[in-house]
Amino acid sequence: MRIAYVLNEAFNNIRRNGLVVLGAVLAVFVSLFLTFGTLIFGEIARVNTERWQEDVRVIGFLRVDYREVDELRNEIEGWDEVERVIYYTPAEALEEARLLFADDPRQLQIIEDDPSIIPASLRVRPVDLNDYDTIKQRLTNSPGVSEVISADEAVQQIAAIRDGLRVFFWVLASALGVAAIALIANTIHMAIYARREELEIMHLVGASNWFVRTPFLIEGVVEGVFGSALAVATGVFLYNLARNRLADLPEFINLTIDSSFLVQWGLLLVGFGAIVGIVGSGISLAVHKYVRT
Amino acid sequence: MIRLHNVSKVYDNSVVALREVGLEVAKGEFVFLVGPSGSGKSTLLRLMMREERPDTGEVWVAGKHASALPSWKVPHLRRSIGTVFQDFKLLPNKTVYENVSFALEVTGRSRHVVRNQVPQVLKLVGLSNKADRQPRQLSGGEQQRVSIARAFANRPLILLADEPTGNLDPATSVGIMRILDRINRTGTTVVMATHDHAIVDAMRRRVVQLEGGRVIRDQRSGAYEIRVQSNVATEPPDEDSVAPTPDAVVPVEEDVVLAESESTATAGTDPAPEASLEDSTEAAEAADEVVDEAKITESDA
Numbered sequence: 001m002r003i004a005y006v007l008n009e010a011f012n013n014i015r016r017n018g019l020v021v022l023g024a025v026l027a028v029f030v031s032l033f034l035t036f037g038t039l040i041f042g043e044i045a046r047v048n049t050e051r052w053q054e055d056v057r058v059i060g061f062l063r064v065d066y067r068e069v070d071e072l073r074n075e076i077e078g079w080d081e082v083e084r085v086i087y088y089t090p091a092e093a094l095e096e097a098r099l100l101f102a103d104d105p106r107q108l109q110i111i112e113d114d115p116s117i118i119p120a121s122l123r124v125r126p127v128d129l130n131d132y133d134t135i136k137q138r139l140t141n142s143p144g145v146s147e148v149i150s151a152d153e154a155v156q157q158i159a160a161i162r163d164g165l166r167v168f169f170w171v172l173a174s175a176l177g178v179a180a181i182a183l184i185a186n187t188i189h190m191a192i193y194a195r196r197e198e199l200e201i202m203h204l205v206g207a208s209n210w211f212v213r214t215p216f217l218i219e220g221v222v223e224g225v226f227g228s229a230l231a232v233a234t235g236v237f238l239y240n241l242a243r244n245r246l247a248d249l250p251e252f253i254n255l256t257i258d259s260s261f262l263v264q265w266g267l268l269l270v271g272f273g274a275i276v277g278i279v280g281s282g283i284s285l286a287v288h289k290y291v292r293t
Numbered sequence: 294m295i296r297l298h299n300v301s302k303v304y305d306n307s308v309v310a311l312r313e314v315g316l317e318v319a320k321g322e323f324v325f326l327v328g329p330s331g332s333g334k335s336t337l338l339r340l341m342m343r344e345e346r347p348d349t350g351e352v353w354v355a356g357k358h359a360s361a362l363p364s365w366k367v368p369h370l371r372r373s374i375g376t377v378f379q380d381f382k383l384l385p386n387k388t389v390y391e392n393v394s395f396a397l398e399v400t401g402r403s404r405h406v407v408r409n410q411v412p413q414v415l416k417l418v419g420l421s422n423k424a425d426r427q428p429r430q431l432s433g434g435e436q437q438r439v440s441i442a443r444a445f446a447n448r449p450l451i452l453l454a455d456e457p458t459g460n461l462d463p464a465t466s467v468g469i470m471r472i473l474d475r476i477n478r479t480g481t482t483v484v485m486a487t488h489d490h491a492i493v494d495a496m497r498r499r500v501v502q503l504e505g506g507r508v509i510r511d512q513r514s515g516a517y518e519i520r521v522q523s524n525v526a527t528e529p530p531d532e533d534s535v536a537p538t539p540d541a542v543v544p545v546e547e548d549v550v551l552a553e554s555e556s557t558a559t560a561g562t563d564p565a566p567e568a569s570l571e572d573s574t575e576a577a578e579a580a581d582e583v584v585d586e587a588k589i590t591e592s593d594a
Contacts (some may be wrong), residue, residue, distance in 0.1 A: 002401050005398060005399075009386060033364040134300050197382070198384060198395075200382070201384065201395065201396070201443075202399045203368075203371070203384060203448060204342075204371065204382070205371060205395075205396040205399065205400055205443070205444075206367075206369065206370070206371030206372035206373075206374075206400050206401055206447070207368060207373070207399035207401075208368045208369075208400075209365060209368065211399060211400075211401065212399075236389070
């Protein structure tokens with residue numbers, strides 16, 4: 001009876017204040033949609049620039065039968081324009097290849113049939129990011145190196161855009177997150193004010209504090225969860241739409257990300273929406289005299 | 294049941310509401326708080342319901358140290374106190390029944406208890422036949438009876454009433470007093486602040502008079518004002534000693550002396566008590582008939 005009553009009160013509040021509630025839900029939605037979008041975009045960028053992480057700019061693939069890896073590595077590390085050399089073992093290389101060709105079953109099959117075709121590699125981080133031409137040249141002439149590739153313009157641009165957008169989106173998402181909390185607080189504030197007579201009587205007859213406050217907390221959580229669930233659903237929908245429409249992108253861009261990534265972050269964001277709701281209504285309950293004894 | 298010890302209260306704007314008030318109310322007593330506006334009557338009631346805390350002194354209510362009670366325990370204290378106000382404080386968009394059941398629901402009573410209690414208290418206040426009305430469809434007196442029903446629904450030990458007849462005409466007021474009297478007879482302690490001379494004079498209950506935040510009179514079966522010598526003939530001076538309530542706290546004579554020195558009462562401004570008493574009795578009977586009618590219609594149904 002008590003729980004039913006509290007829930008009933010919460011949903012009555014939501015119904016009575018339709019437009020204001022909609023505003024709060026939309027604020028949560030926009031803020032968390034941007035956050036989710038940033039996460040998805042970041043993940044796509046990460047997958048596509050995986051091997052260029054940590055400022056690696058040049059990769060030298062080693063011949064499968066080459067054995068003097070340590071000597072070669074020490075030699076390259078001695079070059080003036082090289083800051084660091086990272087050795088990728090055949091096992092690590094295979095792991096990376098599986099990720100890279102995740103959306104290409106045919107390629108994947110070839111790899112799985114004969115993993116030895118995936119070569120080990122030495123990945124070189126230049127002292128100056130523009131030095132990679134020199135390094136590329138010297139690597140090509142080194143013994144044991146079968147092929148040299150370097151991060152081209154496109155990859156470098158993706159990385160740059162990714163870093164810039166990431167900052168921009170996070171700033172925007174936090175600002176909107178604060179706005180969402182404020183809007184939820186305002187919604188709860190209005191709900192409290194609309195019910196001030198009832199609340200006064202509840203206090204007079206001795207309704208316990210949780211009985212008075214819980215409906216407002218639930219209202220905040222419902223708004224937060226609803227807004228965030230909407231954001232996640234929209235995010236997943238648009239991502240799938242984009243992946244299908246942009247199927248004929250140049251091959252080096254891979255739009256596939258792990259579906260467990262979407263599920264995990266989706267759930268996290270819904271949880272975060274609930275927290276936004278609790279904080280918003282908590283702020284309102286803390287400042288409002290009608291809900292205090 | 295209620296004990297105030299050396300209680301003082303000064304508001305933020307340095308208005309002194311109460312000065313060193315001591316008061317004891319036994320279980321089952323009926324006490325009128327009288328005195329001019331601003332004499333501290335409402336503050337006293339607010340301290341008893343722990344709406345406020347005193348600056349100094351102690352307030353004990355229903356066995357609890359109200360003035361030291363942490364705020365999360367206040368709801369529990371309030372369940373043993375019923376409150377009635379001059380402005381009724383009814384919820385306009387709820388029916389009579391819902392206004393009363395609200396008080397039970399929000400204190401977590403089961404549906405079964407609510408279904409049992411609400412008709413009972415509505416019957417007590419004679420509104421069984423108006424359970425489905427909304428407050429605006431009721432007269433002032435009826436609205437006040439709803440608010441009394443709500444206050445009594447939780448079967449409180451104490452009923453605090455702040456000028457419950459302040460907005461009502463004399464005849465209606467008598468009906469309200471009959472109900473409060475009936476509630477008192479069930480063993481509920483009643484403390485009522487009032488300006489209503491006729492009621493206080495007719496009921497002959499304990500009267501505590503406040504002025505400037507002090508108790509200047511505490512009389513066992515008193516009138517609203519102390520009569521000067523010429524009126525004493527009509528009011529036997531030894532009445533107090535035969536009064537039924539055994540536990541008046543302050544010696545009566547002392548208080549009368551105190552009151553006479555400060556009271557503004559004169560024989561000339563005193564409304565004829567006998568006349569008003571008679572009026573009241575008539576009206577009271579009328580009110581009783583209403584209650585009886587309600588009973589009949591209910592037993593029919």
